[in-house]
Amino acid sequence: MRKESKYIIKIDDDYLIGFEGRGFAKTSHNGWSQQPTEMGEIQLSMYRSDAKVFDGKINLKSGLNKLYDRMRYGNFDFDHLEIYRYEYSEKNGE
Numbered sequence: 001m002r003k004e005s006k007y008i009i010k011i012d013d014d015y016l017i018g019f020e021g022r023g024f025a026k027t028s029h030n031g032w033s034q035q036p037t038e039m040g041e042i043q044l045s046m047y048r049s050d051a052k053v054f055d056g057k058i059n060l061k062s063g064l065n066k067l068y069d070r071m072r073y074g075n076f077d078f079d080h081l082e083i084y085r086y087e088y089s090e091k092n093g094e
Contacts, residue, residue: 015051
């Protein structure tokens with residue numbers, strides 16, 4: 001069985017580390033809930049070692065959807081976005 005790929009996202013020369021910053025916008029609603037949901041700010045780091053690792057293509061798509069929501073409902077924008085296949089080596093920590 002093939003092992004799922006892992007991915008990291010780089011936005012304007014910084015690595016995405018999460019979506020849990022202070023709340024800054026509300027979505028119209030998410031899924032079954034008809035109540036607006038508060039979104040946290042995008043968190044970025046200049047260090048690759050801090051990057052959020054997305055396991056598999058479904059989780060990567062979920063992360064990209066979160067980026068899109070922050071662009072649509074919030075004030076998040078960027079000039080370029082890069083997606084890298086993440087390969088971690090226990091030997092050298094890369």
